[in-house]
Structure formats: structure tokens, C-alpha cells
Amino acid sequence: xxxxxxxxAYDRAILAILQRDNTTPQRVIGERVNLSAPAVQRRxxxxxxTGVIRANVALVDPARVGHPITIFVExxxxxxxxxxxxxxxxxxxxxxxxxxxxxxxxxxxxxxVVTVAxxxxxxxxxxxxxxxxxxxxRFRTFVAMDRVKVGLEVSLA
Amino acid sequence: xxxxxxxxAYDRAILAILQRDNTTPQRVIGERVNLSAPAVQRRxxxxxxTGVIRANVALVDPARVGHPITIFVExxxxxxxxxxxxxxxxxxxxxxxxxxxxxxxxxxxxxxVVTVAxxxxxxxxxxxxxxxxxxxxRFRTFVAMDRVKVGLEVSLA
DNA sequence: GGTGAAATTTAGAACCC
DNA sequence: GGGTTCTAAATTTCACC
Numbered sequence: 001x002x003x004x005x006x007x008x009a010y011d012r013a014i015l016a017i018l019q020r021d022n023t024t025p026q027r028v029i030g031e032r033v034n035l036s037a038p039a040v041q042r043r044x045x046x047x048x049x050t051g052v053i054r055a056n057v058a059l060v061d062p063a064r065v066g067h068p069i070t071i072f073v074e075x076x077x078x079x080x081x082x083x084x085x086x087x088x089x090x091x092x093x094x095x096x097x098x099x100x101x102x103x104x105x106x107x108x109x110x111x112x113v114v115t116v117a118x119x120x121x122x123x124x125x126x127x128x129x130x131x132x133x134x135x136x137x138r139f140r141t142f143v144a145m146d147r148v149k150v151g152l153e154v155s156l157a
Numbered sequence: 158x159x160x161x162x163x164x165x166a167y168d169r170a171i172l173a174i175l176q177r178d179n180t181t182p183q184r185v186i187g188e189r190v191n192l193s194a195p196a197v198q199r200r201x202x203x204x205x206x207t208g209v210i211r212a213n214v215a216l217v218d219p220a221r222v223g224h225p226i227t228i229f230v231e232x233x234x235x236x237x238x239x240x241x242x243x244x245x246x247x248x249x250x251x252x253x254x255x256x257x258x259x260x261x262x263x264x265x266x267x268x269x270v271v272t273v274a275x276x277x278x279x280x281x282x283x284x285x286x287x288x289x290x291x292x293x294x295r296f297r298t299f300v301a302m303d304r305v306k307v308g309l310e311v312s313l314a
Numbered sequence: 315g316g317t318g319a320a321a322t323t324t325a326g327a328a329c330c331c
Numbered sequence: 332g333g334g335t336t337c338t339a340a341a342t343t344t345c346a347c348c
Contacts, residue, residue, distance in 0.1 A: 007222065015222070018215035022179070025342060036316050041343070052221040057214065058175035064209040065164065065172070072261060072268050074299075093306045100308035104229060104299035111229050111299060113308060142231075142263035149250045151257035151270060151308050182323060193335055198324070 007052065010035060011043055015052070018044070022056050067097075067115035070144040071122055074108035075130065076137045084135050085109075091133075097125055100151075108140070119143075164209065167192060168200055172209070175201070179213050216307075224254075224272035227301040228279055231265035232287065235294045242266075245292065254282055257308075265297070276300075 007015070013033040017024055026037040026044070033040070047053045062070065077088060085103065092101040092112060100113035116122045122141075130136045164172070170190040174181055183194040183201070190197070204210045219227065234245060242260065249258040249269060257270035273279045279298075287293045 012222075015215070015217055019217060021213060022215040023213045027342075037342085038317085038344080039315050042315085050221075051218055054216045054218045056178060056180050057216060058172065058179040059211045059214060060172055060176060061208055061211045064207075065169075070259065072259065089303070089305045098306060101306035102227065102229065102299075102301040103303035103305055104301050106299040107297060108299060110305075111301075140264060142259075142261040142265060142268060144259040144261050146246070146260035148246045148260055148267075149255060149258035184323075194324085195326085195336085196334055198326095199333085202325095 007047075011047060011052075014040060014043055015047070018053070018056075062099075062115045066117050069116050069119065069122065070099075070147060071114050071116065072142040072144065073110075073112040073114060073126075074140040074142075075110040075112065076107075076139065077109045077135050078137045079135055080109065088133075088135065092129070095125075095129065097121075164204075168204060168209075171197060171200055172204070175210070175213075219256075219272045223274050226273050226276065226279065227256075227304060228271050228273065229299040229301065230267075230269040230271060231297040231299075232267040232269060232293060233264075233295045234266045234292050236292055237266065241292050245290075248290075249286070252282075252286065254278075 010033055014029055017029050017032065026040045029035075030037045030040045035043075044053070062068065075088075077084065088110065089101070089103060092098050092110065095114075097114045097116055098112050099115055100111075102111045103109065104111055114122070114125065116125060126139070126141075130139050167190055171186055174186050174189065183197045186192075187194045187197045192200075201210070219225065232245075234241065245267065246258070246260060249255050249267065252271075254271045254273055255269050256272055257268075259268045260266065261268055271279070271282065273282060283296070283298075287296050
């Protein structure tokens with residue numbers, strides 16, 4: 001997945017369609033962007049191989065699979081020693097309830113997005129994840145009341 | 158998309174596969190979960206109709222489409238009057254750089270995930286989005302240094 | 315990048331547990 | 332109600348121009 005830099009207008013148009021529905025037939029995509037189906041296919045294939053398209057996935061509604069609550073958590077650590085940070089990354093990433101985890105600059109060190117079945121579950125999770133970890137200095141909780149805009153990897157302009 | 162009741166172990170197993178790669182042929186899925194392809198197909202169809210599967214999409218790498226920088230933003234508003242909150246929701250959701258937007262409880266009112274081409278672009282965005290909005294009291298910026306775990310809608314245990 | 319045909323997959327109907 | 336087998340339609344895939 002090395003060089004494949006420039007995406008032209010065709011690629012962008014194709015991506016915009018696939019980001020909304022990647023089951024759209026190549027023939028239909030071709031009609032919309034004025035290309036033949038095989039041409040569309042070659043471009044998709046290339047973008048997959050070069051990593052522009054990271055994955056093709058089904059998006060599952062958290063509430064429908066037992067995770068009705070979404071919570072943002074800011075985590076501040078005691079020490080930013082590389083080994084400890086790496087350990088924290090691995091630890092957070094391994095937790096199923098942790099849907100997203102970013103290592104950030106600013107007033108916090110990590111931002112997590114977790115989904116849980118109940119606040120009791122969240123409370124239990126914080127105990128396992130934060131209170132049991134000596135390197136966690138502090139964390140702040142933000143419970144989502146409304147999922148105004150949900151994340152794909154990136155939405156194109 | 159009314160009642161959709163309980164997902165059994167087959168449904169969960171199918172979802173787990175589709176969340177990693179929804180181009181997996183139904184025949185292959187059937188082999189892995191010990192079901193015939195049509196049975197798999199009916200279950201997928203039903204989960205799509207009932208909203209368990211929200212969408213089938215291609216995940217695009219932000220860095221490869223000109224958005225190498227990911228930033229979390231906590232936004233605090235002056236007034237939480239319903240009209241103002243709704244206006245803010247609509248405003249945030251309409252901005253392409255805003256990949257995710259949640260209305261939350263806690264020390265902030267909104268949490269945004271934005272992706273931009275450069276810090277200059279982010280600075281320009283903050284001007285448009287926050288400084289120009291009288292109802293924004295304060296915002297805090299967290300620049301992502303490492304995308305430890307990236308978000309799908311939800312990852313199953 | 316386009317056109318064609320082959321191979322695979324998906325969609326549907328009839329049948330059985 | 333759900334699963335299986337079979338058939339038909341659509342799509343993906345690969346030749347070649």
C-alpha cells in the first residue's frame with residue numbers, strides 16, 4: 001500500500017457513493033459517474049489495494065445489540081513514558097466496549113468512546129479500566145444524550 | 158423497523174463477520190457459522206430491515222483523502238435552550254469536516270470529531286464554527302497523535 | 315478506458331423438519 | 332418458524348480491443 005496518491009474526480013465520486021452504500025452495483029456507479037462498470041471496478045480495486053479504502057463493513061446499531069449507551073471518556077495518565085503509553089494503548093484497544101481510542105495532545109492523554117448496556121456496566125468498566133490502573137491519574141465522563149452525527153472513517157466534503 | 162427482537166447466536170456470528178468484511182460471500186459465511194447460504198441471506202436481510210444493520214459502507218482512510226489530522230473538540234454553550242441546541246446540532250452536522258458530533262452531559266455540551274488537512278484549516282474552522290457563534294462559550298481542542306482504535310458503529314464483544 | 319463473455323454470487327421458489 | 336436444495340437473475344471478474 002505504497003504510492004497511489006492522487007485521486008481524481010472519478011475516484012472521489014466513486015468513494016462518495018461507496019461510503020453511503022458499498023453494495024451499489026458497479027454498473028449503477030458507472031452510470032452515475034459516467035464510466036463503464038469495469039472501469040469502476042478497477043478504480044475500486046486499486047483504492048482497496050492502496051489503502052484508500054480501509055475496509056468494507058456493515059455498520060451495526062449499538063442500541064440494537066445491547067449497547068444503548070455511548071460515553072466519551074477523557075483519560076489523563078500519571079506518566080507518559082513510552083512503555084506505559086504503549087501498554088495503555090494495547091489495554092484500551094483490547095476492551096470490546098471501547099469502540100474508539102485516540103491518543104491525544106491537550107488536557108487529556110486519551111479519548112475513548114465506549115458503548116455499554118447500562119450505567120452499572122460503565123461503572124464496572126471504569127473500575128477495571130481506570131481505578132485498577134496505577135498509571136491513570138484522572139478521567140472524565142461524558143454521556144451521550146444524542147448521537148447527532150455518527151462516524152464513518154471519514155466523510156468526504 | 159419495529160420489533161426485532163432477540164438476535165440469536167447465528168445472527169451475532171454473522172454480524173461479527175460482516176463488521177469486518179461485508180463482501181464476504183454468503184456461502185462462506187454459511188460455512189463458518191454452519192448455515193446454508195439462503196439462511197444466512199434471510200438473516201442478513203432481516204437485520205437490515207429491522208435496523209440492526211444500519212448501513213453497508215466503505216471505510217475511507219482520512220489521511221488518504223486529504224484529512225491527515227484528527228481532532229476532538231469539546232464545546233460548551235452559553236444557553237441550553239432547546240432551539241439553540243437544535244440549531245447547534247444542525248450546524249455541526251452540516252459541516253463536512255465534522256465527522257462525528259455527540260450531544261453530551263458533563264463538563265461539555267458537545268463533543269466533535271473533526272478531520273482537517275492542516276492546523277491552519279482547523280484554525281479557520283474554529284473561527285467559522287465557534288468564534289462566530291454567540292452561543293459557544295468555550296471549546297477545548299485535543300489533537301490526535303495516534304488513532305489507537307478506530308470506530309465502526311459498534312464492535313461486538 | 316471500453317466491450318464482450320465466463321464465473322461467482324445473490325435472489326427466489328418449492329419442499330421438508 | 333426456520334433450514335435446505337434447486338433454479339434463475341444479477342453482479343463481479345477476466346479476457347481482449
